[in-house]
Structure formats: C-alpha cells, structure tokens
Amino acid sequence: MYVYLSVLFMMHYWLLLILFIGWNNYIHEMCHALNLMQFQQSTMKRKQPVSFLAIYFLLLIGIAKCDWNDGNVGVDRPGGDFPGMPVPLNTSDENHVHACAELCQKTTGCVAWAFVQPFCSSSNSTQPPECYLKSSKTSQKLDPCRISGVITAGLKPPKFYPLPLGTIKPGGWIKQQLQIQANGLSGHLPLFWPDVENSSWIGGTADVGLHERAPYWLNGFVPLAYQLNDPDLISMAERYIMYIISHQSEDGWLGKDDSKDGNSYWSKYHVMFVLRMYYEATGNETVFPVMYKFLHCAYKRMFSTPFGTTWSGARWQDLVLTLHWLLDNHPNGEEQFLWDMAELVQQQGFNWKGFYSDPNFPKEPVAAATLFTHGVNNGQAIKSGGVWYRQSGNQSDWDSSYQRMEVLDKYHGQASGIFSCDEHLAGLMPSRGTELCTVVEAMYSYEVLFGIHGDPLFAERAEQIGYNALPATITSDMWAHQYLQQDNEINAMHLDDHIWTHDGPDSIIYGLAPNYGCCTANFNQGWPKLLQNAVMISPDNSTITFAILAPLTVTLGETTLTVETDYPFGDTVTITGSCSKEMKNVNIRVPSWAEGATLSWGSVPPTPVPAGKLFQTSCNSVAVEMTLTIPFKTRVTRRFNNSASIYRGPLLYGLQLEEDFKVLKTYEFQSKDYQITTSSPWNYAIHLTNDSNPDEDLKFQNVGLQSGVPPFSIKGAPSKITATGRLVDWGLLHNAADAPPTSPVSSNNKDTPITLIPFGATDLRIAELPTYN
Numbered sequence: 001m002y003v004y005l006s007v008l009f010m011m012h013y014w015l016l017l018i019l020f021i022g023w024n025n026y027i028h029e030m031c032h033a034l035n036l037m038q039f040q041q042s043t044m045k046r047k048q049p050v051s052f053l054a055i056y057f058l059l060l061i062g063i064a065k066c067d068w069n070d071g072n073v074g075v076d077r078p079g080g081d082f083p084g085m086p087v088p089l090n091t092s093d094e095n096h097v098h099a100c101a102e103l104c105q106k107t108t109g110c111v112a113w114a115f116v117q118p119f120c121s122s123s124n125s126t127q128p129p130e131c132y133l134k135s136s137k138t139s140q141k142l143d144p145c146r147i148s149g150v151i152t153a154g155l156k157p158p159k160f161y162p163l164p165l166g167t168i169k170p171g172g173w174i175k176q177q178l179q180i181q182a183n184g185l186s187g188h189l190p191l192f193w194p195d196v197e198n199s200s201w202i203g204g205t206a207d208v209g210l211h212e213r214a215p216y217w218l219n220g221f222v223p224l225a226y227q228l229n230d231p232d233l234i235s236m237a238e239r240y241i242m243y244i245i246s247h248q249s250e251d252g253w254l255g256k257d258d259s260k261d262g263n264s265y266w267s268k269y270h271v272m273f274v275l276r277m278y279y280e281a282t283g284n285e286t287v288f289p290v291m292y293k294f295l296h297c298a299y300k301r302m303f304s305t306p307f308g309t310t311w312s313g314a315r316w317q318d319l320v321l322t323l324h325w326l327l328d329n330h331p332n333g334e335e336q337f338l339w340d341m342a343e344l345v346q347q348q349g350f351n352w353k354g355f356y357s358d359p360n361f362p363k364e365p366v367a368a369a370t371l372f373t374h375g376v377n378n379g380q381a382i383k384s385g386g387v388w389y390r391q392s393g394n395q396s397d398w399d400s401s402y403q404r405m406e407v408l409d410k411y412h413g414q415a416s417g418i419f420s421c422d423e424h425l426a427g428l429m430p431s432r433g434t435e436l437c438t439v440v441e442a443m444y445s446y447e448v449l450f451g452i453h454g455d456p457l458f459a460e461r462a463e464q465i466g467y468n469a470l471p472a473t474i475t476s477d478m479w480a481h482q483y484l485q486q487d488n489e490i491n492a493m494h495l496d497d498h499i500w501t502h503d504g505p506d507s508i509i510y511g512l513a514p515n516y517g518c519c520t521a522n523f524n525q526g527w528p529k530l531l532q533n534a535v536m537i538s539p540d541n542s543t544i545t546f547a548i549l550a551p552l553t554v555t556l557g558e559t560t561l562t563v564e565t566d567y568p569f570g571d572t573v574t575i576t577g578s579c580s581k582e583m584k585n586v587n588i589r590v591p592s593w594a595e596g597a598t599l600s601w602g603s604v605p606p607t608p609v610p611a612g613k614l615f616q617t618s619c620n621s622v623a624v625e626m627t628l629t630i631p632f633k634t635r636v637t638r639r640f641n642n643s644a645s646i647y648r649g650p651l652l653y654g655l656q657l658e659e660d661f662k663v664l665k666t667y668e669f670q671s672k673d674y675q676i677t678t679s680s681p682w683n684y685a686i687h688l689t690n691d692s693n694p695d696e697d698l699k700f701q702n703v704g705l706q707s708g709v710p711p712f713s714i715k716g717a718p719s720k721i722t723a724t725g726r727l728v729d730w731g732l733l734h735n736a737a738d739a740p741p742t743s744p745v746s747s748n749n750k751d752t753p754i755t756l757i758p759f760g761a762t763d764l765r766i767a768e769l770p771t772y773n
Contacts, residue, residue, distance in 0.1 A: 159454025172551030184478030220524025252297030316349025375421020422500030471760035476713030511673030654765030
C-alpha cells in the first residue's frame with residue numbers, strides 16, 4: 001500500500017511539474033535531480049542509499065543522461081545567426097533541446113545554438129519548437145523562453161591537479177610552523193577580534209563594508225584545521241561554515257545583502273573556496289546545493305548589476321577557479337551554466353592581459369593609483385591568464401603567465417621573490433615595501449600556475465616567496481604581523497614621515513591589525529595553502545608530483561609517500577613509501593639553482609639530475625625509497641643600483657641587526673602591537689671579490705634546526721653567513737634606508753665582521769647591500 005501511494009504521488013507530482021514548467025524545462029530539472037542522486041551515491045565519505053524507486057521512475061520516463069546538450073535554461077545568445085533561421089524541429093524528436101544542440105554539432109561553422117521553448121508565453125503559445133544555429137558566440141542575455149549553448153570540447157586539463165584537502169599531512173618543521181600559527185593569531189581571532197568573533201557572517205555586527213574578513217580568515221583557517229587534524233580547530237571552523245550554510249537567503253545569496261553594487265560579489269569568492277575545501281576534507285555534500293544556489297543567484301544578478309570597476313571585477317579569476325573546479329569535479333548536470341557563468345565573469349572582469357601588455361604599464365612607483373595598480377589585485381591577477389587558458393585555449397593566455405612574472409620582476413621585483421607595492425606598484429627600491437596580502441595572494445597564484453602549466457618555474461617562485469617574504473613579515477610566534485614589509489628595513493615604528501606613498505603611518509609596525517585589517521585575516525592562507533599545493537596529481541591519476549619541497553606525508557588511496565627533509569634548511573630530500581598499481585610515476589622538482597644535484601633510488605647509485613626540471617622515476621606497485629641531494633651553494637644576484645643580494649639554496653640572507661621591541665598596545669591573549677628599532681649600524685657595504693665565487697668572501701655556517709625553537713626566528717635561525725663589511729656614506733630617506741649607493745662603493749672605514757642570517761628569520765634587516773672590493 002505504501003509503495004503504491006508513493007508511486008501515485010510521484011506520478012502526479014511529475015505530471016504537474018511538466019505542465020507547469022514545460023517539457024524541456026522539466027528535462028533540465030530532472031537532469032539535475034538525477035545527477036544529484038548519482039552524486040550522493042558516490043560521495044567520498046558519506047554513502048547513503050538513494051531511493052531506487054525515484055531513480056527507476058526517472059529512467060522510466062526516458063532520461064538517459066545529462067550533458068552539455070541540456071544547455072543553459074533561461075539564457076539566449078542573440079545575434080550571430082546563420083541565414084534562414086530558425087530551423088523548425090521535428091515534433092517527433094523526444095528531446096528538442098538535444099536535437100537543436102546536436103544539429104549545431106553536425107553543421108559546419110556552427111559554434112553556438114539557441115532553442116525557443118514552445119508554449120512558454122502568450123506570444124508564442126502556438127509556436128512549434130525552433131532552433132537557431134549561430135556562427136559566432138555572442139553575448140548572453142536572460143530570456144525565460146530560451147535555452148542556449150556553445151559547442152566546446154570542455155576545459156583544457158591542467159598539467160596537474162591539486163590533491164583534496166586532508167590527503168597531505170605536515171611533518172617536521174612545517175608542522176611546527178602550522179602549530180605555531182594555530183596557537184597564535186589564527187586560532188584566536190574568533191575569540192577576540194571583532195571582525196571574526198562578531199562577524200556579520202555569523203549574525204554579528206562587525207566585518208562590515210566588503211564583508212571580506214571572516215571569509216579571508218576561513219580561507220586559511222579551514223585548511224590549517226584539517227591539516228593539523230585538530231578537533232577544536234575543526235569545530236571552530238564548522239561553526240562558521242554551518243552558520244553560513246543554514247542562513248542562505250531564499251534567493252540563494254550568502255551573507256549580508258546590504259550592498260547592491262558590483263562589490264557585493266567579491267567576499268563570496270572565498271566562501272566558495274571554503275565550501276570546496278570543506279567538502280574535500282569531509283565529503284559533506286550539503287555544500288553543493290548551497291554553492292549552486294548562490295551561483296545561480298549571482299549569475300542572474302550580474303546581468304542587472306555587473307562588476308564594473310570594483311574588487312569583484314579585479315579579482316574575477318578567483319571565482320572562475322571555483323566554476324572550473326565544479327566543472328572538473330561536480331558539474332551536477334549544469335556544464336553549460338558553469339561554462340556560461342565563467343565566460344560572463346571573465347567578460348565583466350578586468351582585462352589583465354591588456355594591462356600587462358600595454359606599453360604604458362607602470363615602470364616606476366605609481367602616483368596616480370587605480371585598481372589596476374593595486375598590489376593585491378596584481379598578486380591575484382598573476383594567475384588569471386593561466387586560469388582563463390583552460391577555457392579559452394588561447395595561446396596568448398598561456399603565454400601571459402610568463403609575461404606577468406617577467407614584467408613584475410623587471411620593474412617592481414624584490415630580492416625575496418615578491419614585488420613591491422606600498423598598496424600600489426612601487427618600483428625596485430628595496431625600502432618601499434610590500435603588503436602582506438600581496439605576499440600570500442602571489443604565493444597562491446604561483447601555486448595555481450604550476451598546476452596549470454606544470455612548469456617548475458612557478459612552483460619555485462611560490463616556494464621562494466613562502467620561505468622568505470612570508471615569515472619575514474610575521475613575528476616568529478605568529479601573534480603579530482606587518483602590513484608592509486621592506487627588503488631593507490631598519491625600523492618598524494609609527495612614522496608620520498614615511499617613504500611609502502599610499503599607506504598610513506603604522507604600516508610597518510608589528511601588531512594585530514596595523515594600518516588595515518585585511519592582512520590580519522588574509523595572512524592565514526600562506527602556510528596552509530603552500531602545503532596544500534605541495535603535491536599534485538596528473539589528470540590520469542598515474543603520476544604524483546612533489547612541487548614544493550617540505551616534510552610531509554601524502555596518502556591517496558593505496559599510495560602513501562613520506563617526505564623527510566629539513567629543506568630549505570637542509571640539502572637532502574628523502575621520499576619513502578609505496579605506490580598503488582595505478583600510480584606509475586613520481587615526479588620531484590629539482591630547483592633551478594641546484595646544479596650538480598643527484599638522485600638515488602633503490603639500488604641505483606646517485607645519478608645526476610637536471611636543475612630546474614621535474615625528474616621522473618617509476619613507482620608502479622613497488623616500495624619507494626629515493627633521496628634527492630641538492631648542493632647548496634652561495635649565490636650573488638645584483639639588484640637595485642648594482643647592490644648585492646646573497647642566497648644559499650632557496651633562502652635569501654640579510655644583514656642581522658639587533659632588535660629592540662617596545663610594546664605599544666596590549667590586546668587579549670598574547671596579542672600586542674610592537675615597534676621594533678635597532679641600535680646596530682646598518683649602513684654597511686659587503687666585501688665581494690668575485691660574484692661567481694662568493695665563497696672566497698662569504699663563510700657559511702650550519703647550526704641546524706633546534707628542537708622546539710621556530711626556525712624562522714633570530715634565536716632559531718639554523719644557519720648564518722659571516723662576511724666582511726665597511727660602513728659607507730648611506731643615509732636615510734623619510735626615516736627609511738635610502739636607496740643603496742651604487743656599487744662598487746669606496747670607503748676608508750675599517751673592515752668589520754658582519755653576519756647574515758635567513759631573511760625569513762629577521763624582523764629588521766638589509767637584504768640589498770652595496771659592495772666594495
């Protein structure tokens with residue numbers, strides 16, 4: 001009796017649905033329902049039975065599968081029609097939408113199509129189903145009587161995909177860094193900082209305006225919690241995530257809807273990241289209806305409220321990343337919608353490719369600031385060409401990834417691997433400064449680009465920034481950070497007369513939220529995202545790639561591999577474990593500076609491996625034991641005014657200065673604002689006889705990692721370089737170190753022993769030094 005009533009109820013329900021929304025809309029809706037059921041049946045951790053009766057009923061009425069041919073319901077692409085349009089469709093066709101799409105596929109020169117639904121409105125109540133074939137992909141337009149689509153082979157696969165959150169666990173020194181971060185600001189912001197504790201995202205009254213700070217924090221805190229597998233941190237993250245999910249508005253919007261302009265979309269980009277990562281870590285499929293409901297709401301809103309010149313428009317590539325992730329992993333029968341929304345997002349977003357190829361690209365510090373010259377926007381835009389290449393297939397998009405890196409390095413590059421931006425692009429002078437948000441966003445951009453391009457160049461740059469610029473702008477206990485860091489930094493204090501142009505007087509102090517609170521929330525993604533993207537997998541799941549060298553364990557099905565290393569403080573990287581039958585190869589990145597590196601595996605003796613490449617070995621169904629030995633050599637790079645920057649391995653070294661801390665303000669827990677000054681002389685030139693053989697003048701000493709002491713600290717610095725220096729005529733400019741005098745310099749002062757330590761271990765330093773010989 002129960003089964004009979006259930007069947008009867010379902011038949012009446014679906015019949016009414018067909019009559020109400022029309023057959024093709026019905027096909028579309030049922031397509032999504034079937035995909036959702038199939039998706040629920042195959043989730044990675046929760047496998048709940050789906051009603052067999054429901055699936056049987058859907059199959060019974062003729063829905064075989066859902067694909068691109070279902071089109072984007074309610075959207076037209078006016079114009080671009082072939083002559084003689086429309087084409088009347090055969091009324092005997094079971095699915096007119098598919099018939100229209102397939103007709104376009106079979107017609108030479110057809111790149112898009114639009115289907116007119118019969119009986120959709122009083123104006124076409126007797127109109128037969130019609131199909132428009134198009135020779136160009138015209139702009140999208142909302143139209144409730146149309147279904148449209150484009151002819152595409154889908155996204156171009158990246159060279160490598162990042163692994164789901166939770167498959168990579170930290171070890172060694174990087175686990176210590178993550179634990180320090182959790183014990184510092186990251187784990188305490190929701191306990192006392194209003195913009196997270198009392199965020200509007202959980203019903204509070206803080207985090208107003210762009211509503212970006214809680215999403216920023218979650219974007220780093222969620223991976224941190226699951227990488228450490230800490231129940232308390234996970235519970236804290238889930239409190240925010242569940243509130244966001246349960247308070248989604250009826251129309252699909254997420255969070256406060258108090259800004260009706262183009263900026264309103266931006267903060268949701270990170271919420272999408274958070275929901276993606278939460279699903280990867282837990283398998284909780286409740287995120288998908290939430291994500292799709294929001295995306296449909298935002299998509300419709302974009303037609304009446306486009307991005308314009310806003311943060312949303314500048315940072316469009318971050319939303320496209322989520323749309324592409326859904327296309328790759330959970331299209332849910334909405335391939336054409338996801339494709340179309342990504343296209344609309346890109347069209348409304350900033351033309352970064354044009355900005356970087358413009359002959360008028362800023363080559364000097366920016367005075368007339370725009371959102372195009374904003375540092376964080378550029379940090380995020382580094383990846384937009386590569387991201388869009390997957391959809392456009394345009395070689396110029398592919399090439400632009402390299403061009404952006406080259407242009408930023410040429411005109412604004414800093415020794416730590418990042419580019420200068422004291423809010424806006426600031427030139428090559430090492431005292432101008434770089435915003436912390438730019439550091440973590442540039443890191444993530446280069447991590448993404450490595451996955452898309454597979455070029456070790458991008459992974460190496462992410463690593464360089466992560467192992468130098470990131471720790472150099474945060475105290476070793478991670479309770480305080482700067483807004484701006486400087487490669488040549490001789491004080492960190494309130495300065496009314498300052499060398500930077502666009503930020504306030506507190507920009508270089510260390511504290512809770514100096515100058516502006518965005519970096520307080522956003523710095524949290526730096527270390528967790530670096531770890532999350534350290535290992536990637538090929539599209540055919542046959543090759544695992546170690547892109548960022550760090551101690552970790554990766555578990556993927558029956559493949560478990562552990563990396564044991566002190567790198568970047570040590571020169572060996574050992575990988576042990578076992579591979580599944582499906583995992584055929586292991587790639588390991590050999591740094592570009594590692595001339596003479598060798599790899600030994602199994603019984604094979606050490607074999608030379610090329611620098612700057614991914615070196616591949618087989619691992620199919622065998623135990624893995626390999627060791628990469630990397631010669632750490634001291635290197636000199638000439639920079640601003642021919643000054644010298646000293647590197648050894650992946651680390652930049654800076655002149656060590658005495659650091660005197662003074663507490664300016666005390667908050668809850670261990671949070672404080674500090675000024676840091678030095679009594680040390682800083683205006684040294686360093687003695688260098690021969691750049692190509694710096695060991696003549698620079699003596700390296702390895703102290704080693706100290707148990708329980710942060711490696712990125714003066715006390716815990718695992719290595720140092722001793723050298724000879726002379727004080728030179730080098731003064732101040734607006735209370736900062738002036739530009740280094742052009743090398744070589746002359747000085748009659750006496751030779752003095754000086755010490756350089758890893759840049760990331762310092763709070764004050766000189767990293768671009770004039771030279772004498």
